[in-house]
Amino acid sequence: xxxxxxxxMPSFTSARRRQARRRAAITQLLRSVAPAxxxxxxxTVAVANSARLVADxxxxxxxxxxxxxxxxxxxxxxxxxxxxxxxxxDFDLPQVEVVAAAWSLSDDLGCxxxxxxxxxxxxxxxxxxxxxxxxxxxxxxxxxxHLLTGLPVAGVGIAALxxxxxTQLYTGLVGMAALLVGVxxxxxxxxxxxxxx
Numbered sequence: 057x058x059x060x061x062x063x064x065m066p067s068f069t070s071a072r073r074r075q076a077r078r079r080a081a082i083t084q085l086l087r088s089v090a091p092a093x094x095x096x097x098x099x100t101v102a103v104a105n106s107a108r109l110v111a112d113x114x115x116x117x118x119x120x121x122x123x124x125x126x127x128x129x130x131x132x133x134x135x136x137x138x139x140x141x142x143x144x145x146d147f148d149l150p151q152v153e154v155v156a157a158a159w160s161l162s163d164d165l166g167c168x169x170x171x172x173x174x175x176x177x178x179x180x181x182x183x184x185x186x187x188x189x190x191x192x193x194x195x196x197x198x199x200x201x202h203l204l205t206g207l208p209v210a211g212v213g214i215a216a217l218x219x220x221x222x223t224q225l226y227t228g229l230v231g232m233a234a235l236l237v238g239v240x241x242x243x244x245x246x247x248x249x250x251x252x253x
Contacts, residue, residue, distance in 0.1 A: 076187070078119050078147050081110045083180045085123070086155070090173045099162065099169055104130035119147060135160070151179040194253050201249040208242055 085106045092102035104127050111123035126139050137160030144152035158172030215225050226235045 074116055075148065077116060078149065079151075079180060079183065081113075081116075081119065081123070082143075082149055082152060083177065083184075085110050086173050086177050086180070090170065090177065093170045093173060099159075100130045100133050100136065103127070103136060122146065137162075151176050151183065154179065197249075197253045201246065201253060204249070205242060205246050208238060 085103075088106035088109065089099075089102045092106075093099060107123045107127035107130060111120050111127060122143055126136070126143070129139050130136060137156050140152050140156035140159055144150060144156055154172055154176045155169075158169050162169050212222050212225070216222060226232060
């Protein structure tokens, strides 16, 4: 039986969500590599296996291809420092720079990679914690912003419930001018509130 085609990330997915998925994939890669390195598995073997798994499960096409290329380079026994550095710059993952620098040192001098991978994992975890704290901190102000945007619009509905349809409420030059000014102020207020949040 044919296997279903891998799901691809829809084009409407926000850049922030895509970035969070990339960070999660890098975290998964490093979490797989770290114990393998501690157990004495050759670094290229550990990276090849982990990168292949991440590439197969990636919903983001360009990132999945980059993971696939990393797996191919690791399989071939090539230097991985430049590949990690390219991942860090192409996908805005500065935490991976630590791994890239350590890998380059390891290729040149034979240094251990275990500590560098652990440090990169800690940096990724700290970023995730900061992101979570930020979401919690802005949840209240965002809810207030949505409520204040909806109140003037609800006024039209309340008038309709009271027996004054919108077509009668906004008739004439004054009514249309009030409607136009109200819409502009709502949009301006929402934009300004969004910037403040």
